[in-house]
Amino acid sequence: MQAKPETQTTGRFVDWFPYLPWLTLGVMLLSLIAAAFLERTLISTNVTVDPDAPTELQPIQLKKEPFGALRIDVAASLPSNQWVTYEIQVKDKDGKILASGIKQAWAESGTWAEEGESGTWAEDDLLGGLDVRTNQAEPVTIALDVLEYSDTAGRELDTAVPFQITVKNGVVDDRYLWAGVFGTFAIAFITLFSVSSTGKMVMNKSNRDSDVTGRGTMGGSDRLLRVVVKVKSDEHSPRGLNVRLTMNDENGEQIYTKTYPVDVSLSKNEGRVTGGNSTLTKFFILEARGSYGFHVEVTPDLSIDRTRILIRENARTLYPVEVTTIKTADVH
Amino acid sequence: MFTKLFAAAALAIAGITLYSGFTQQGAMVLRQENQDQYWARYDTAPSGRYRGGVWVASPDRSAYGSFRGGGPGAGK
Numbered sequence: 001m002q003a004k005p006e007t008q009t010t011g012r013f014v015d016w017f018p019y020l021p022w023l024t025l026g027v028m029l030l031s032l033i034a035a036a037f038l039e040r041t042l043i044s045t046n047v048t049v050d051p052d053a054p055t056e057l058q059p060i061q062l063k064k065e066p067f068g069a070l071r072i073d074v075a076a077s078l079p080s081n082q083w084v085t086y087e088i089q090v091k092d093k094d095g096k097i098l099a100s101g102i103k104q105a106w107a108e109s110g111t112w113a114e115e116g117e118s119g120t121w122a123e124d125d126l127l128g129g130l131d132v133r134t135n136q137a138e139p140v141t142i143a144l145d146v147l148e149y150s151d152t153a154g155r156e157l158d159t160a161v162p163f164q165i166t167v168k169n170g171v172v173d174d175r176y177l178w179a180g181v182f183g184t185f186a187i188a189f190i191t192l193f194s195v196s197s198t199g200k201m202v203m204n205k206s207n208r209d210s211d212v213t214g215r216g217t218m219g220g221s222d223r224l225l226r227v228v229v230k231v232k233s234d235e236h237s238p239r240g241l242n243v244r245l246t247m248n249d250e251n252g253e254q255i256y257t258k259t260y261p262v263d264v265s266l267s268k269n270e271g272r273v274t275g276g277n278s279t280l281t282k283f284f285i286l287e288a289r290g291s292y293g294f295h296v297e298v299t300p301d302l303s304i305d306r307t308r309i310l311i312r313e314n315a316r317t318l319y320p321v322e323v324t325t326i327k328t329a330d331v332h
Numbered sequence: 333m334f335t336k337l338f339a340a341a342a343l344a345i346a347g348i349t350l351y352s353g354f355t356q357q358g359a360m361v362l363r364q365e366n367q368d369q370y371w372a373r374y375d376t377a378p379s380g381r382y383r384g385g386v387w388v389a390s391p392d393r394s395a396y397g398s399f400r401g402g403g404p405g406a407g408k
Contacts, residue, residue: 180349
């Protein structure tokens, strides 16, 4: 048996699918920007509405649109401690109500005192909105009606209520788009992290010592092996360790050995080191499929609590990586 | 394998939300009896429904004496 390790950087095993959700996220963000260019403001005005006397805006022409809808946004202006129930109405050319929506708006404020502290608070909920789509072209009139107007004590008020009304056409509902942005963003992240767990686990050995040994059937010229060594060290852990990885063929003969320096990520509690973790990830192709033995030895070994080796076959990568190919010249 | 499924899921989410947003699936559709897709903005509730293509105001529309405002004292 003669081993010829050969290391080169290759993009052969790159999985491009994790990049697709990020591209999708980009499209979602672009469509949010594009949506803003589709809308046109038709009316933007301030009106005052007397209770039970609807105020009408100028008629507008409505027609079936491929994108967006007619959006009516209303903001009531209320002094503190008043409530108003108002109705947004869409009327046809004969003045009959085609659609309407009710909003219960309020503005309240007061003082609070608790455990010797005190202050003021003010809250309100004044905005209302109706999105309307139609399947036929027709002129419509938007009207605003005040159904009930009172103060917090329940006394009815008979004065006019000021409103700010904005009517836009071609408005895209960005709540769906934002849902899409967050959805694709979450998936994009998950996909990114799922790449390292691609493939079939062919070895998962752990040992409460500074070395671990395992043997398994693996290999093949198209099968990328992701070899991960995880080392747990105690509170006396140095900042760096050396991990020696050795491979043996089916006859127990050594075909590969190399020592890799790894950085230890120290966990601390109140400034004192409580332990350390280090990870080594290496990629291999064992051209001839067969039984292979792996041996890991970590030095200096004094502070090592646990050593673990995990090997996945048919692994994929996110970007081009260094792959060591081991050809075993068969002498049988 | 999993990455393909995730990518397909991302495309599906994008497709559905882009379609729903741009065609305004949450809007009130004039003269359409089925308004199941309606998604209220700022808690603005429809105050009626379509019967045979005609808007009929809900009977409780004028019964708004029960309304109380919000604020920290509400709901107690």
